[in-house]
Amino acid sequence: MVKRDEWDAIVVGSGMGGLVCAAYLAVSGRRVLVLEQHDVAGGNSHVFRRRRAYEFDVGVHYLGDCGPGGLLPAIFSGLGLEGRVTYREMDRGGFDRIVLPGLTVDVPVGWEAYTKRLTEALPSQREGIERFTRICAAVGAETRSMMLSDGEPSLADLLARTPVTAEWGRRTLSELFDHCGLDPRARTVLAAQSPNYGMGPRQATVSTHAAVTDHYLRGAYYPEGGGQVLAAALVEALEAHGGELRTKSRVERILVEDGRVTGVGMTGGDVHSAPLVVSNADYSRTVLDLVGEEHFGRRVVSRTRQAKMALPLATLYIATDKELPARPNANLWWYRDDDIEAYYEQVAKETISPLPFLFASFASLKDPGTAAVCPPGHSNFQVMTLCPPGYEYWGVDKGPAAGERYRRNEGYQRRKAELTEAMLNTAEEALGPFRENIVHLETATPITHERYTLATGGTPYGLAEWGGTGSRPDTRTSIEGLHMVGTNTRHGTGITGSAAGGMALAGQLLGRGLMAEVHRGALLGDPDLLPERAEGWDPLAVSRGSGRQGARGLARIG
Structure with missing residues (x-):
């Protein structure tokens, strides 16, 4: 028998972008359903356990900008989760060690210290390195400033507030290297952390590199208890405010009628109805499989079919x-x-x-x-x-x-x-x-x-190219009620990039500048609604959703 139920919003996939968006919709009074095909929520932030003795992080190896005034702590605090996720800072004098033949460089916190460390290691490249870091620091600062601004600026305002990004942001990292006259060894040190976004200098844009580098130079951290605590805290906020997470629930189709979304169809035949569907699933699979290319324009389909992945x-x-x-x-x-x-x-x-x-x-x-x-x-x-x-x-x-x-x-x-x-x-x-x-x-x-x-x-890392160097799709689509979120969108890769994208989308849907609000200290969620964490609290169990916390098959430690 086919089951049907109705929601205000359905989120397909429970990566960081989807969970953040869902939680903010829930604390704002929407009835939200999150559907996840895997056994636990979290996407690339989830963990797995082996031999009852070891827990391994899949994708959280370090996080940037988690100190006072940091973006990720603000996102969690706005949901009432302050203190539920804590961060251990890595070595401020060298949180990344870069090793090349005959050269070791420890990357410190701060653009000034970073530039000094690089020029000491490569004195013959001093002028080029200083020019390179000056441009990247400016692009990083402009990007963060725009992320924290209220509303969406006009094109004229955007250009006025981001002059360095306007000049360099969409150009490749190799073009900036050429402009700065850097030799291969200096280029290698400067781009050594490029596997953080899965693209080489001839493909990655200056904006991508600058944003990621700036993110970590604001301090490198690791969530105490591992990456799963991030997803578990978001699930707690979601469920405490009336939302629901269902794991082991695979969406087979996103339903569209007359140019607008109506809900989702599940493997097995059940249907969930909603006027708003947010896909945190893979972008290409969303367009070509879950929705179907017949519902999109030729340009979107062509770009998606020809896209290159990181x-x-x-x-x-x-x-x-x-x-x-x-x-x-x-x-x-x-x-x-x-x-x-x-x-x-x-x-x-x-x-x-x-x-x-x-x-x-x-x-x-x-x-x-x-x-x-x-x-x-x-x-x-x-x-x-x-x-x-x-x-x-x-x-x-x-x-x-x-x-x-x-x-x-x-x-x-x-x-x-x-x-x-x-x-x-x-x-x-x-x-x-x-x-x-x-x-x-x-x-x-x-x-x-x-x-x-x-x-x-x-x-x-999602899309590397979608219709041109540095191009990525927006969270909006041409289908009424259908939105995208996650590592494939223009908001960037990684845990914080995906979380920021989830915030941006939730803000669009609610008509609020959420990131700016919570960064200034706004509290949307009610901490008193959150569940008590008993001794032995297990983020992996919480991330299965309340309906499956006690289900068989959960790996444990000890």
């Missing part, structure tokens, strides 16, 4: 029964060579042997003493590298989102084993020996990522 990642999740040698509380960005533009060309051509790049994130350093991370005396860390785009490299045909069963595919298993071995070998080059102490090792490929998030290309 590069995906492969990740090793590693636990050892011994602590790693003493090191700073910093991520590691390790490069075999010092020509980053050549590196991205290698990835595109699938010539990544020997492995040219690794990123390492050390959860047991960032969140010491948290029981779920690992037992005392053990280590928990992740090692990542960018991968060639597309299925061919992995020996896969259509991918798991289309229903392909790939895990017993011999070509896939062979490629996965080869890359795992290459990543382990390179990680020991970078970190020293640790293999004999491994007690858990697990590899996630872009195909794994697609299986859990249904993201096109298996990338956590």
Whole structure:
């Protein structure tokens, strides 16, 4: 029997953008339903557990701008969640360590300190580095200022308030490198953290690079208790204010009649009706599959079909029964060579042997003493590298989102084993020996990522190009009542970018400048409605939604 129910708003997908938007709609009096096909909410912020001893973050490796006046704390505080998410700051003198042959640079907090550190490391490039950081700092400041402004400015006002962005924002990072006369080694150091957005200097815009860099130079942090606490707190706010999260609930179709959205149809036949649907699902899958291209104009369909995705990642999740040698509380960005533009060309051509790049994130350093991370005396860390785009490299045909069963595919298993071995070998080059102490090792490929998030290309970073360099779709669509949110929209990638996009959309729908309001201290949610957190509070259980918290199959620690 087909079940039908009615809501004020339905959010498809529970990544950070979708949850933030849903929670703000709920605290503003809307009846909101969030539907998530996975077992838990959170998208790229979710965690998984192994051996009842180790918890691994999928996508939260560090967060920027979480100190006083920070964007993410303001977003949570506006929902009444102040104090429910706390942040541990990483090393202010070097939260990212960049290692090239013969050169190590520790990235400190603040544009001035960053510029000084770079010019000391590369004195022959001083003039070019100072010009580069001056432009990027200005673009970053303008971007943040506009994010915190009330309402949407006119074009004339926008140009007047963002002159450096108007000149440089849509140009590529390589163009700025050329303008500053920087050599390959300096370019590599300056773009070393570009895997944070999955694009090389010839594809990434100055706006993207500047916004991400500015974000972290305001301070690098890690959420105490791991990434799942972010999603769990948002679910608490949503449900406390009358909203509902349903996990293991896959939307098969977004329903459209006469140019306006009417609700969603579920796998199994149930229908949920609403005059407002927000898709936090993959943009391309939303347009081409969930809605159907017949409901969009030719230009949107053409751009979507021809879009290029940011590069995906492969990740090793590693636990050892011994602590790693003493090191700073910093991520590691390790490069075999010092020509980053050549590196991205290698990835595109699938010539990544020997492995040219690794990123390492050390959860047991960032969140010491948290029981779920690992037992005392053990280590928990992740090692990542960018991968060639597309299925061919992995020996896969259509991918798991289309229903392909790939895990017993011999070509896939062979490629996965080869890359795992290459990543382990390179990680020991970078970190020293640790293999004999491994007690858990697990590899996630872009195909794994697609299986859990249904993201096109298996990338956590969304669209790289949608109709031109730096172009991305807005949250609005041509279909009345249908909006988009998440890492594919123009508001940017990462946890904070997605959360800011969710805020921007909620503000549009409510007719309020929400980001500016909450940054000034406005409180929309009612903290008194939030549930008490008993001893043993588990963010993973909360993130299943109240209807499934006690369902079987929840992995636990201890």
